[in-house]
Structure formats: structure tokens, C-alpha cells
Amino acid sequence: MGRSPCCEKAHTNKGAWTKEEDDRLISYIRAHGEGCWRSLPKAAGLLRCGKSCRLRWINYLRPDLKRGNFTEEEDELIIKLHSLLGNKWSLIAGRLPGRTDNEIKNYWNTHIRRKLLNRGIDPATHRNINDPSTPERSANTNTTTTISFGASNNNNMNATGRDQVEDQKSLVRGIFGCKVEQFPLQEQQGIPDLNLELKISPPSCYQFQQQQEAVLKSGRTHSPVVCFACSLGLKNSKDCSCGSNGSVNNKSVVVHHDFLGLKGGVLDYRSLEMK
DNA sequence: AAAGCAAACAACCGCACGCAG
């Protein structure tokens, strides 16, 4: 038996939303909050599918949306993030406050794709179109692309390969706000591949302890120490090694790492694939 | 002014996933 349809299609409106429908939806959500989209249309007196209501609210009616043109900085950030994440529009949107995945997706398809093509860059692979060594990588495939930083030590690598590795390192520095060289153990042992399916694993407790110890040894009282669990909004979780009050042994101050540039849990961590 | 075309935007659709029963 198939699953039941999300709504009774025969009795729902489709197409563009009217001002009246918008007002009804806004006032209902203001009064009752988001959630239970399936029952919302009936409760709000709307002849719409719940999914349609959700989409309308998330993409156009939410009060925290930033409307208007994308800035040059936003353009470049989207390009960077897309090169790292592929068509994970919701993840990219999480890095751009006030922008929605749908908006970014449309903007990508109408503006940025052409912009990259004009630069001679393949928007799917982010590599030079004329470079024959470019590996095929479609954003729609399920293939996993890995960035192997360890390969940077390979003396046999050609100049293009080294450039690409440096680009990738630079990209990770830019996006994640850290230097690859900050993880000496990983350098020694060969840095594990960065899985572009974004299966991000928190750094080991050992790394965090090492940072703490270094701070304590240095005698600095306000040296920033990163807690990755907190950076993901997982305060007080079992993976949180800093404590929720932001202090470590009453000596150093933990700076909740600006993971993907989202301070203070702006990003709903559930949208990150933590595997 | 009108037709044709392309770009931009809004919305829909199907699928996948997490969760509760």
C-alpha cells in the first residue's frame, strides 16, 4: 500500500499565493507558531497543501528573510560553499543568514552558473573547463569526492595537482576558519580525507585537551580554545568538552567556534549531516 | 505597439529521512 497523499489535491488551491492567503498564514503562525504543517491549512482556513504553506512561509513570509540582490561577497561565498558542498542548498543557505535554499538555488542557476562559465570554470566541478585533467564530478551523482591533503607531500605530484591541493587547503581555511597546519597529529599521520558529502566528524577529545593544556602551560588566562561540540550547537552534549559556561578550569575562555560562520547556533545543526 | 524570446522567480513534485507507535 502506498503512502497517503500529503493533502486532498481536489480541494486545494495551487499556483501563486494571494495577499489574503499570505495574511492568513502569517497571522496563524504568529498566533500558533510553526509546525504540524499538515493540519495547519485547515486550522488556518487555507485551501492549500501543508507543504505549500511550509514553502511559502520559509521562502517568502518569514520575518527574518533578507530580500534584495545578492552582494558580491555573498556571490563568492556561495561559489566557495558550492565547490565544497555541491548542491546542498540548505547547507549553503545556512551559511547565508536571511537567504533561503530555494533563493540560492535559483540564483545559482540563473546568475552564478553563467558567471562561472564566463570565467571558463565548470560550475559543476569548479575547475577550468579547458583543463583536460579535470575529473568528472557531477553535483547530481552520488560519488564521494575526497580532498586528500596528505597527497600534498607527494613529490611526484604535478604542478596542477599541487595547485589544486593548495586551493583546497585555502578553501577549507576560508570556510572553516582554521589552518590545516593547526592539526599536527593529522599532518604527521596523513590528514584524513575531507569527505565532501560533509560527513563531518568532530575533532578528537585529544585535540581539544591538547589545546587546553597548551593554554594552561602558557599561563594565558584568556586564550581562545575551540570546542567543536559547542560549535555545532551541541552544548552540554556528551561530546561537549568545554562546559556550558564557557570556561575551562576557570582559567581559559572558550570561544564557541564560528563553525561555518554561524555563531550562537544560528545554524540548525540538524541540517548538517553528522555521520 | 506588439510579438518573440530569454531571464528570473515562485511553486510544485517526488523522494528520503527521522521518529513514534
Add this chain to the structure above:
DNA sequence: ACTGCGTGCGGTTGTTTGCTT
């Protein structure tokens, strides 16, 4: 373990808008 529900995501399609001829 299985099933159904609710929700979110990404791809695609439909509509509107603006430009060119």
C-alpha cells in the same frame, strides 16, 4: 523489525517580467 506520518530537501516546471526586434 515494520509501518505510517510529518517534514525537509533537491530537481523540475510553470508563470511573470523585462528586453529586443
